[in-house]
Amino acid sequence: MSLFAWDTTYSVGIPHIDEQHEKLVSYINKLHQAMLRDEEDNVTGKILNELTAYIKNHFAGEDDLMVKSGFSDHDVTTRHQYERHKMEHAEFTRKISDMIRKHYESKEYISVDLLTYLVEWLLNHIASIDKQYASFIKNKR
Ligand SMILES: [Fe+2]
Numbered sequence: 001m002s003l004f005a006w007d008t009t010y011s012v013g014i015p016h017i018d019e020q021h022e023k024l025v026s027y028i029n030k031l032h033q034a035m036l037r038d039e040e041d042n043v044t045g046k047i048l049n050e051l052t053a054y055i056k057n058h059f060a061g062e063d064d065l066m067v068k069s070g071f072s073d074h075d076v077t078t079r080h081q082y083e084r085h086k087m088e089h090a091e092f093t094r095k096i097s098d099m100i101r102k103h104y105e106s107k108e109y110i111s112v113d114l115l116t117y118l119v120e121w122l123l124n125h126i127a128s129i130d131k132q133y134a135s136f137i138k139n140k141r
Pocket of ligand 1: 062085089125129130
C-alpha cells in the first residue's frame with residue numbers, strides 16, 4: 001500500500017510538470033516501502049540519491065520554465081512569487097540532503113512522520129506555489 005496516492009486534484013495543468021510531481025511522490029512511497037521492509041541502508045540510500053537527482057532536475061526545469069515564460073520578471077507580484085519559489089526549492093533541497101546525512105547516522109531516522117512531512121510539503125508547495133506560475137503560463141496561451 002502506498003503512503004500517498006496521487007490524484008488529479010494535484011494537477012497544475014502542465015502535463016510534463018504533473019508527471020514529474022507524480023514521480024516525486026512515487027519516490028517518497030518507495031522510501032516508505034523500503035522503511036517497512038527494513039531494507040539495508042544502501043537500498044534506502046540509493047532511493048534517496050535518486051530522489052535528490054530527480055528533485056534537482058525538476059527544480060531546475062521549473063526555474064527554466066518560470067524564466068522562459070516571462071513569469072520571473074513579468075511584474076512586481078510575479079517577481080516576488082518567483083523569488084519565494086526559489087527560496088522554497090532551496091529549503092527543500094537542504095531538507096533532503098539533511099535527511100541523507102541523518103539517515104546514515106541513524107537508520108531509525110526515516111519514519112512515517114518524516115515521509116508524511118515530505119509528502120505534505122510537496123503537495124502544499126504544488127497547490128500554492130507551483131500553481132502560481134502554472135496559471136500564469138496557462139493564461140498566456
Ligand atoms: Fe516548485
